[in-house]
Amino acid sequence: MSEHGGAGQHGRNARGGVGVSGIGEFGLIGKITARLSYGPTTLLGPGDDAAVVAAPDGRVAASTDVLVDGRHFRRDWSSARDVGHRAAAANLADIAAMGATPTALLVALCMPADLDTAWAEELADGLSAEAATVGASVVGGDMSASPTLTVAVTALGDLAGRPPVLRSGARPGDVLALAGRTGFAAAGLTVLNRGFRTPRLLVEAYRRPQVPYQAGPQAAQLGATSMIDVSDGLLADLGHVSAASGVAIDVRRDGFEVPRQMADAAQALGVDPYTWVLAGGDDHALAATFPPAVVLPSGWRPIGLVTDGAGVTVDGSAYDGPAGWDHFR
Amino acid sequence: MSEHGGAGQHGRNARGGVGVSGIGEFGLIGKITARLSYGPTTLLGPGDDAAVVAAPDGRVAASTDVLVDGRHFRRDWSSARDVGHRAAAANLADIAAMGATPTALLVALCMPADLDTAWAEELADGLSAEAATVGASVVGGDMSASPTLTVAVTALGDLAGRPPVLRSGARPGDVLALAGRTGFAAAGLTVLNRGFRTPRLLVEAYRRPQVPYQAGPQAAQLGATSMIDVSDGLLADLGHVSAASGVAIDVRRDGFEVPRQMADAAQALGVDPYTWVLAGGDDHALAATFPPAVVLPSGWRPIGLVTDGAGVTVDGSAYDGPAGWDHFR
Numbered sequence: 203m204s205e206h207g208g209a210g211q212h213g214r215n216a217r218g219g220v221g222v223s224g225i226g227e228f229g230l231i232g233k234i235t236a237r238l239s240y241g242p243t244t245l246l247g248p249g250d251d252a253a254v255v256a257a258p259d260g261r262v263a264a265s266t267d268v269l270v271d272g273r274h275f276r277r278d279w280s281s282a283r284d285v286g287h288r289a290a291a292a293n294l295a296d297i298a299a300m301g302a303t304p305t306a307l308l309v310a311l312c313m314p315a316d317l318d319t320a321w322a323e324e325l326a327d328g329l330s331a332e333a334a335t336v337g338a339s340v341v342g343g344d345m346s347a348s349p350t351l352t353v354a355v356t357a358l359g360d361l362a363g364r365p366p367v368l369r370s371g372a373r374p375g376d377v378l379a380l381a382g383r384t385g386f387a388a389a390g391l392t393v394l395n396r397g398f399r400t401p402r403l404l405v406e407a408y409r410r411p412q413v414p415y416q417a418g419p420q421a422a423q424l425g426a427t428s429m430i431d432v433s434d435g436l437l438a439d440l441g442h443v444s445a446a447s448g449v450a451i452d453v454r455r456d457g458f459e460v461p462r463q464m465a466d467a468a469q470a471l472g473v474d475p476y477t478w479v480l481a482g483g484d485d486h487a488l489a490a491t492f493p494p495a496v497v498l499p500s501g502w503r504p505i506g507l508v509t510d511g512a513g514v515t516v517d518g519s520a521y522d523g524p525a526g527w528d529h530f531r
Numbered sequence: 532m533s534e535h536g537g538a539g540q541h542g543r544n545a546r547g548g549v550g551v552s553g554i555g556e557f558g559l560i561g562k563i564t565a566r567l568s569y570g571p572t573t574l575l576g577p578g579d580d581a582a583v584v585a586a587p588d589g590r591v592a593a594s595t596d597v598l599v600d601g602r603h604f605r606r607d608w609s610s611a612r613d614v615g616h617r618a619a620a621a622n623l624a625d626i627a628a629m630g631a632t633p634t635a636l637l638v639a640l641c642m643p644a645d646l647d648t649a650w651a652e653e654l655a656d657g658l659s660a661e662a663a664t665v666g667a668s669v670v671g672g673d674m675s676a677s678p679t680l681t682v683a684v685t686a687l688g689d690l691a692g693r694p695p696v697l698r699s700g701a702r703p704g705d706v707l708a709l710a711g712r713t714g715f716a717a718a719g720l721t722v723l724n725r726g727f728r729t730p731r732l733l734v735e736a737y738r739r740p741q742v743p744y745q746a747g748p749q750a751a752q753l754g755a756t757s758m759i760d761v762s763d764g765l766l767a768d769l770g771h772v773s774a775a776s777g778v779a780i781d782v783r784r785d786g787f788e789v790p791r792q793m794a795d796a797a798q799a800l801g802v803d804p805y806t807w808v809l810a811g812g813d814d815h816a817l818a819a820t821f822p823p824a825v826v827l828p829s830g831w832r833p834i835g836l837v838t839d840g841a842g843v844t845v846d847g848s849a850y851d852g853p854a855g856w857d858h859f860r
Contacts, residue, residue, distance in 0.1 A: 245590055246695060246697075249698075249775075250629065250695070250697050250698050250699075250775075251594060251624075251625040251626075251628040251629055251698070251758075251759060251760050252592040252593055252594035252625050252626055252628070252629045252631070252686075252688065252695070253592070253593050253594065254590050254591070254592050254593075254629070254690070254695050255590065255591050255593055256589065256590060257586035257589055257590055257591045258589055259589075260585065260586055260587055260588075260589055261574055261583050261584065261585060261586055262583070262584050262586045262591045262687065263581040263582070263583050264581055264582050264583075264584055264635065264637055264670065264671060264685075264687060265580060265581035265582065265637070265671055266637040266638065266639045266671055266672050266673045266683075266685060267639070267673050268639035268640075268641060268673045268674075268675050268683065269675075270641055270675050270676070270677045273675060273676060273677065274675070295580075296580040296581050297580075297581055299580040299581070300579065300580055300581045300583070302581070306593065308593055308594070308595040308685050309595065310595045310596070310597035310639065310683035310685075311597075312597060312599055312679070312681055312683075341593065342593060342594060342595055343595050344595045344596050344597045344683070345597075346597050346598075346599050346602060346603070347599070347602060348599045348602065348679050348681060349678065349679050350641070350677050350678050350679035350681070352641055352677060352679070352681055352683075354595075354597065354639035354641075354673070354681075354683035356593070356595060356637050356639075356685040357581075358591065358593060358687075359581065361583070366575060366579070366581070366583050368575075368579050369578075369579050369580070370579075429580075430580060431580050446578075446579075
């Protein structure tokens with residue numbers, strides 16, 4: 203699409219790197235697509251008007267998540283590659299939370315004209331590497347100059363013939379189970395916010411979430427009645443399941459082990475670590491409910507129960523810590 | 532996904548409207564999704580971790596385009612609904628240019644916290660209405676606060692069992708044909724840029740492109756050897772076809788009729804109207820090449836020829852007007 207003007211700067215930027223305005227849109231797209239690799243679900247990759255992705259069962263799961271510089275990441279806290287991993291993870295986790303296997307990512311990248319081309323290339327490396335962990339590929343995208351660095355990602359996925367696992371299917375008597383971690387990324391963010399760079403375990407968890415992607419399709423196969431990607435905080439996200447399913451959900455604190463590094467950091471920073479564990483976002487754990495007869499495989503651990511009623515409680519009581527995130531408040 | 536902070540303002544914004552920070556992300560998402568309607572390809576709409584869209588032939592065509600406030604649109608020149616129509620059109624046209632029928636849109640909307648909620652709602656109306664013209668639906672999205680209003684759209688589509696029509700298949704001897712208009716949106720943009728609001732034909736063409744979506748699948752059925760969405764300007768986009776196919780393309784000026792309003796505006800503004808017709812973007816015409824034996828149906832008109840060689844010429848000569856757009860220059 204053409205633009206209205208916006209006199210670009212040419213050549214080298216203030217830091218001596220080659221800014222994107224110096225290489226141009228098509229030059230940068232060429233550099234980036236040359237770095238990508240494509241899995242078997244990519245029937246046609248970047249370079250035409252649209253990509254073509256396999257959708258073997260005649261349906262495609264699709265989700266979009268956007269990251270804004272200064273709101274969802276900071277360039278002094280995360281490398282471009284880290285941001286790529288995290289942007290991909292946020293989207294791939296949404297696909298996994300439907301019980302689907304991710305197949306493809308599309309990326310809309312808006313960036314200041316003086317941004318180093320290396321930043322965009324390393325972002326693409328991170329996106330591509332994270333996608334490759336589940337056999338998915340970056341198949342397309344768009345770029346524009348913008349005063350605000352923004353990474354909008356769309357993920358596609360394959361349900362393999364199964365019905366999608368919705369937020370609305372939890373039933374009283376179901377077991378609530380979790381795959382993956384909670385609180386690690388929030389703890390890492392708190393650490394960075396206070397000016398520290400360690401413990402590495404927490405800071406790295408914030409920079410690159412460790413998402414249990416395979417647990418999503420696994421839960422679907424096991425007959426999970428509901429599932430959600432824990433992106434805004436466990437209690438906030440379970441609130442969506444509770445509301446959509448018309449059930450109450452009680453979370454047990456003893457379902458969580460606070461690792462030593464987190465406990466130490468919490469003590470040093472004067473934070474209740476359960477604030478991180480119960481209300482912290484961005485680890486992209488998967489929370490699912492299962493009929494009580496289901497034997498949970500390793501990777502899924504029970505953390506609570508579904509009952510008649512409404513709302514989310516912790517050990518039977520209302521939780522009085524901070525709630526999840528709302529992006530405009 | 533959680534955010535790092537960014538103290539939002541609550542309640543009413545400076546213009547007395549309700550800003551998005553006053554209603555919150557989930558409130559606004561609820562208001563918007565309540566306005567949407569869904570076609571038969573939407574198997575699961577907004578409200579869960581991902582949407583589910585029909586992909587009947589086991590493949591999905593997918594494309595992403597982003598619009599940035601002040602670069603791709605101006606809020607004093609286009610209404611929110613106009614921007615929605617245009618953002619949808621840019622993406623749906625990419626799907627049509629593969630020979631596919633659009634099925635779904637996903638939207639990542641970044642907006643200043645004091646933006647009127649009405650703007651976001653009307654944007655969604657425009658996106659949804661444009662999608663509905665081809666039976667597609669807005670099935671999902673994400674929102675974030677951002678200093679820069681940005682609309683990133685991903686479109687999905689169905690190839691109906693046909694191979695995608697690529698940019699790389701044009702062969703010497705093929706006829707170059709066009710469906711839709713060129714130059715109208717560029718003329719409208721020039722008019723607005725000079726401070727005028729008429730002629731309406733041109734200004735409206737800029738605000739809401741009239742895209743010949745059905746011509747895309749039709750061209751594929753007719754055996755088109757290559758096809759492209761004319762978004763950056765006819766000659767620039769044919770340059771992509773020429774390079775990808777390894778052929779020369781000659782465009783005939785007499786393939787274009789300059790309508791009276793465009794000729795009048797060109798004269799009044801001191802512009803060569805063929806600059807608009809040959810190099811202006813944003814009308815989202817479809818340009819395709821066909822074997823010479825194909826009888827072109829109405830809607831497609833011949834505008835040139837494919838020959839051995841390289842590059843794009845006009846009436847046999849190099850074109851010396853402005854080239855197409857590059858988003859960082």
